[in-house]
Amino acid sequence: MYDFAGQTQKIMEVLISVSHIWRRTTPNYELKPEEKEKVLLLLNQAKADVEEIINNLRDDRNAGNP
Amino acid sequence: MPAIPKENLEQYLHLHRDFSEERYINLHPIQRGGILSEAARKVLLEFGDGYSTCDWCPPKTARLDMIEKPPISRFLVDLATFLGMDVARVVTRCREAKFMAFSALGKPGDFVVVDGLAHYSTYLAAELAGLRVKEVPHSGYPEFRVDLDGYADKIEEVKKETGKLPAVILLTHVDYLYGNLNDATVVAKISSEYEVPFLLNAAYTAGVMPVDGKKWGADILVGSGHKSWAASAPTGILALTKEMADRILGRSKIVGDWSNRKFGAKELAVLGCTVMGAPLLTLIASFPHVVKRVEHWNEEVEKIQFLVKQLEQIEGTKQLGTRPKQHTLTHVESLGFHKVSENHKRRGYFLYDELRERKIVGIQPGLTKHFKLNTYGLTWEQVKYVAQAFQDIAGKYELKISQ
Numbered sequence: 001m002y003d004f005a006g007q008t009q010k011i012m013e014v015l016i017s018v019s020h021i022w023r024r025t026t027p028n029y030e031l032k033p034e035e036k037e038k039v040l041l042l043l044n045q046a047k048a049d050v051e052e053i054i055n056n057l058r059d060d061r062n063a064g065n066p
Numbered sequence: 067m068p069a070i071p072k073e074n075l076e077q078y079l080h081l082h083r084d085f086s087e088e089r090y091i092n093l094h095p096i097q098r099g100g101i102l103s104e105a106a107r108k109v110l111l112e113f114g115d116g117y118s119t120c121d122w123c124p125p126k127t128a129r130l131d132m133i134e135k136p137p138i139s140r141f142l143v144d145l146a147t148f149l150g151m152d153v154a155r156v157v158t159r160c161r162e163a164k165f166m167a168f169s170a171l172g173k174p175g176d177f178v179v180v181d182g183l184a185h186y187s188t189y190l191a192a193e194l195a196g197l198r199v200k201e202v203p204h205s206g207y208p209e210f211r212v213d214l215d216g217y218a219d220k221i222e223e224v225k226k227e228t229g230k231l232p233a234v235i236l237l238t239h240v241d242y243l244y245g246n247l248n249d250a251t252v253v254a255k256i257s258s259e260y261e262v263p264f265l266l267n268a269a270y271t272a273g274v275m276p277v278d279g280k281k282w283g284a285d286i287l288v289g290s291g292h293k294s295w296a297a298s299a300p301t302g303i304l305a306l307t308k309e310m311a312d313r314i315l316g317r318s319k320i321v322g323d324w325s326n327r328k329f330g331a332k333e334l335a336v337l338g339c340t341v342m343g344a345p346l347l348t349l350i351a352s353f354p355h356v357v358k359r360v361e362h363w364n365e366e367v368e369k370i371q372f373l374v375k376q377l378e379q380i381e382g383t384k385q386l387g388t389r390p391k392q393h394t395l396t397h398v399e400s401l402g403f404h405k406v407s408e409n410h411k412r413r414g415y416f417l418y419d420e421l422r423e424r425k426i427v428g429i430q431p432g433l434t435k436h437f438k439l440n441t442y443g444l445t446w447e448q449v450k451y452v453a454q455a456f457q458d459i460a461g462k463y464e465l466k467i468s469q
Contacts, residue, residue, distance in 0.1 A: 013108045017104060026089060027451075035364070
């Protein structure tokens with residue numbers, strides 16, 4: 001059984017990491033190059049994790065349907 | 067069952083904070099040290115549910131401080147070590163830690179000697195414990211410096227009035243009004259000479275700057291998780307020497323007269339268990355961050371000294387309290403902004419409006435003549451942005467700015 005809940009939790013944690021970068025750059029959000037790189041890395045990770053859930057949800061077996 | 071209107075219930079859903087850290091620079095004097103670390107925000111997701119800390123509560127010693135998973139018992143040992151004390155407990159608030167100490171060490175009618183800038187909760191904790199308060203005065207405007215040697219005089223006064231020593235003496239390490247940092251060792255020496263327990267209220271210091279209770283001579287050290295440990299409210303810290311732990315953290319002795327039930331494993335003063343759940347876990351998750359950040363305290367002091375210098379370039383602006391600043395909590399007197407407010411249609415609210423327009427909050431709305439702020443944890447870029455914002459506002463209203 002695919003771990004939907006665990007994967008969802010992982011995505012939320014990744015997004016919290018992103019919001020922490022915004023916090024340190026309030027109010028102008030001027031990112032240093034390394035911060036920009038980190039934000040992009042994290043968002044791409046979140047995107048991949050969301051896609052993984054969607055793909056598994058589309059797979060009936062993983063969604064728990066007989 | 068009485069019905070609650072649907073629209074009432076709807077207003078409790080989807081709550082958002084106006085001044086989130088992602089949108090505003092927050093200078094609120096009591097909020098800077100409690101801003102959660104990244105790890106703490108993540109742990110909130112994991113342990114937000116009710117008694118989530120209690121999954122592995124040991125059945126034979128069913129007590130919060132005995133839980134090993136998550137590592138609460140380990141954390142309390144490390145917490146005590148970090149503060150230079152022998153024993154630590156997490157309680158709901160700093161004021162409760164004070165109350166526990168007062169009620170365990172004093173009898174109704176006894177005195178506690180406190181500094182003249184102590185927080186109101188110190189007085190209430192004493193009152194609830196049935197104690198009377200004797201205050202050590204401060205020097206008044208503009209420094210408001212507490213006369214630390216005056217503790218000896220006040221102890222003598224108590225002795226003369228009651229024929230016995232005070233139950234405890236308390237020093238507020240950094241006060242909430244001016245952010246003055248007091249030398250705990252001076253008061254510790256006096257407490258040791260008179261053999262009166264010394265309680266150091268480190269609500270504004272432990273967790274943001276290096277603190278060493280035993281080295282400084284504190285018998286009891288209290289702190290605030292939501293004020294200075296990057297933790298959610300409510301979290302307070304009670305840290306003790308072994309001797310004080312024996313006196314304050316005694317076990318329950320009560321026996322049910324019908325059931326014969328007893329609760330000998332429970333610590334009486336903390337009523338068994340204290341902070342169960344998310345706030346405690348934020349305190350724990352932020353601990354590695356806190357251990358690291360106190361090493362950078364000097365830089366935090368440099369930032370506030372920089373900001374004070376910039377603010378004092380504005381006509382009529384002066385930092386109150388001892389100088390130079392040794393803590394980030396700061397009281398500003400601004401006769402210039404006050405002068406502007408007298409002719410502004412928004413009166414004293416103009417400063418708040420101007421700052422908010424620049425995405426800065428935390429200065430109490432309506433105040434101009436005297437206001438408090440705190441820069442703890444802001445980046446240099448943010449501190450410079452704040453300094454520039456104040457100067458821009460001053461320029462807009464034609465206040466002089468010296469260079």
